[in-house]
Amino acid sequence: MSAMSSNTENELVFLPLGGSNEIGMNFNLYGYGPPDDRKWIVVDLGVTFGDVTTPGVEVIMPDPAFIEEHARDILGIVLTHAHEDHIGAVGWLWPRLKAPLYATPFTAFLLREKLRDAGLLDEVSLTEVPLGGRFQLGPFDIELVTITHSIPEPNGLAIRTPAGTILHTGDWKIDPDPLIGGPADIEKLRRLGDEGVLAMVCDSTNVFVDGEAGSEAGVRDALFELIAGLKGKVAVACFASNVARLDSVVRAAEAAGRRVSLVGRSMHRITAAAKSVGLLQDVQPFVPDTEARHFPPDQVLYLCTGSQGEPRAALSRIADGTHPHVNLGEGDACIFSSRVIPGNEIPIRNLQNKLADRGVRLYTDRDHPGIHVSGHPCRGELAQMYQWARPGIAVPTHGERRHLLEHVAFARELQVPEQLAPRNGDMVRLAPGRPQVIDEVPAGRLFLDGGVLTPENSEPLRERRHAAHNGVLMVSVVLDRKGRLATDVGLRAIGLPGDEEYPLEEALDDLAEDAEEAVRKLGAEERQDDSAVRAAVGRTLKKASQRIWERRPVVETLVTRV
Numbered sequence: 368m369s370a371m372s373s374n375t376e377n378e379l380v381f382l383p384l385g386g387s388n389e390i391g392m393n394f395n396l397y398g399y400g401p402p403d404d405r406k407w408i409v410v411d412l413g414v415t416f417g418d419v420t421t422p423g424v425e426v427i428m429p430d431p432a433f434i435e436e437h438a439r440d441i442l443g444i445v446l447t448h449a450h451e452d453h454i455g456a457v458g459w460l461w462p463r464l465k466a467p468l469y470a471t472p473f474t475a476f477l478l479r480e481k482l483r484d485a486g487l488l489d490e491v492s493l494t495e496v497p498l499g500g501r502f503q504l505g506p507f508d509i510e511l512v513t514i515t516h517s518i519p520e521p522n523g524l525a526i527r528t529p530a531g532t533i534l535h536t537g538d539w540k541i542d543p544d545p546l547i548g549g550p551a552d553i554e555k556l557r558r559l560g561d562e563g564v565l566a567m568v569c570d571s572t573n574v575f576v577d578g579e580a581g582s583e584a585g586v587r588d589a590l591f592e593l594i595a596g597l598k599g600k601v602a603v604a605c606f607a608s609n610v611a612r613l614d615s616v617v618r619a620a621e622a623a624g625r626r627v628s629l630v631g632r633s634m635h636r637i638t639a640a641a642k643s644v645g646l647l648q649d650v651q652p653f654v655p656d657t658e659a660r661h662f663p664p665d666q667v668l669y670l671c672t673g674s675q676g677e678p679r680a681a682l683s684r685i686a687d688g689t690h691p692h693v694n695l696g697e698g699d700a701c702i703f704s705s706r707v708i709p710g711n712e713i714p715i716r717n718l719q720n721k722l723a724d725r726g727v728r729l730y731t732d733r734d735h736p737g738i739h740v741s742g743h744p745c746r747g748e749l750a751q752m753y754q755w756a757r758p759g760i761a762v763p764t765h766g767e768r769r770h771l772l773e774h775v776a777f778a779r780e781l782q783v784p785e786q787l788a789p790r791n792g793d794m795v796r797l798a799p800g801r802p803q804v805i806d807e808v809p810a811g812r813l814f815l816d817g818g819v820l821t822p823e824n825s826e827p828l829r830e831r832r833h834a835a836h837n838g839v840l841m842v843s844v845v846l847d848r849k850g851r852l853a854t855d856v857g858l859r860a861i862g863l864p865g866d867e868e869y870p871l872e873e874a875l876d877d878l879a880e881d882a883e884e885a886v887r888k889l890g891a892e893e894r895q896d897d898s899a900v901r902a903a904v905g906r907t908l909k910k911a912s913q914r915i916w917e918r919r920p921v922v923e924t925l926v927t928r929v
């Protein structure tokens with residue numbers, strides 16, 4: 368084939384820019400057309416969260432730079448479900464993509480909230496698609512496939528193109544009794560398999576777990592039993608977005624003669640969204656926490672945010688004793704109807720220790736199996752899905768590297784003809800020909816730092832991290848017109864220790880002398896140059912600090928000329 372004809376041949380490509388090699392910030396692209404004129408659809412636009420390595424940065428999102436250049440060719444952005452790792456970046460990144468949004472009603476409700484917060488509501492076209500609905504975006508014929516997960520209205524996508532059909536599963540599990548919404552549309556999945564699925568792009572979160580994730584109905588039974596036997600006040604922590612779980616907790620509370628009080632902003636936000644699509648209907652009204660405090664302890668149940676130990680969430684404030692209206696103590700109980708998300712072990716342990724210290728009895732899924740189930744498919748469910756869809760190519764996503772590679776091995780075991788686990792930025796040609804990575808495009812992350820989107824590991828963050836570990840020295844150098852020291856060098860330290868043997872004051876005096884010496888040693892011309900003065904002082908003080916503290920603090924030198 369000549370270069371020219373290969374350039375005009377229509378191709379179907381898959382390009383993850385987030386969510387492949389990580390669990391979080393899902394951002395998937397499908398492209399169709401000749402390489403120099405592809406049309407794109409985006410599936411999901413999510414965030415991930417910062418940790419101890421990103422001090423001050425709580426929200427992280429994919430860098431859309433690559434697709435921003437092709438923004439005119441984006442036909443639509445389809446959101447599979449309303450979890451933050453799938454829709455959290457819409458308010459931030461939509462202005463760079465400017466394509467119409469498509470989502471089912473519950474997701475659309477929460478999207479509108481985000482767009483309102485971002486001041487974009489009037490600018491964005493958001494189309495509500497009914498569950499199981501079908502719509503056309505250029506060469507992409509998109510049909511929603513109802514699935515089950517841990518939030519209302521999770522959708523898989525059947526994406527039909529002239530080059531073949533993709534089943535993009537989204538986040539899913541097979542819950543035979545999900546309590547709210549319908550069960551998974553297994554009939555449609557089978558029919559798709561009969562029709563022929565070129566590639567399945569599939570959730571890998573639980574690929575290391577045998578069996579099945581379990582059902583929300585089972586959790587309801589376990590919660591009914593547990594809550595019925597509790598005395599004192601009861602708090603239940605779970606993800607607000609798991610409306611089936613909220614519904615179970617509310618009904619278990621009612622059965623035990625308790626009224627429910629919602630604690631935490633997202634509990635209010637999600638229950639409003641749930642009610643807007645007809646969920647949580649025949650339950651007693653929630654009691655404001657300002658009133659619930661006057662209820663007898665055994666007649667109240669608090670439904671709280673903060674199961675992951677998030678410091679500002681309701682449960683952390685209760686544990687700290689700083690919540691204005693809710694306090695738990697001796698004889699009360701706290702149920703964690705949630706799992707420990709990897710990375711949150713330490714904050715959760717701290718939270719639980721504080722609660723225990725108040726005399727609160729803790730119930731977690733470790734000691735009470737059954738009070739939580741995962742929303743992602745275990746191996747049994749994955750095997751089932753491969754049997755229904757029978758894809759030609761398995762493309763694992765929604766996982767760290769180890770998850771994706773295990774998923775590849777599992778798909779091979781299940782005799783899926785081709786398997787491929789791209790990394791963020793790998794452009795995979797799915798058709799024509801054997802699937803392969805044909806390009807690598809930039810796929811970085813953006814940090815939301817003090818309300819500003821910055822490149823990952825920007826200078827301010829690097830500085831903050833360095834200062835946190837090493838401390839800061841602030842130096843004031845005052846020079847006269849000839850570049851001579853007009854006063855002694857002033858020095859202040861932040862986060863640097865001293866002891867009786869070598870008090871901090873003394874160390875700073877010594878450092879000031881070193882700095883003065885460094886300035887004096889500069890040539891007359893260099894002393895007229897502020898940056899040369901700053902560099903000399905910085906070099907000298909870092910070296911001296913290494914000797915004193917075995918670390919190199921941030922040195923900030925202010926040069927003044929009089």
Ligand SMILES: [Zn+2]
Binds near residue numbers: 393452
């Ligand atoms: Zn997800």
Ligand SMILES: [Zn+2]
Binds near residue numbers: 448450516538
């Ligand atoms: Zn999800």
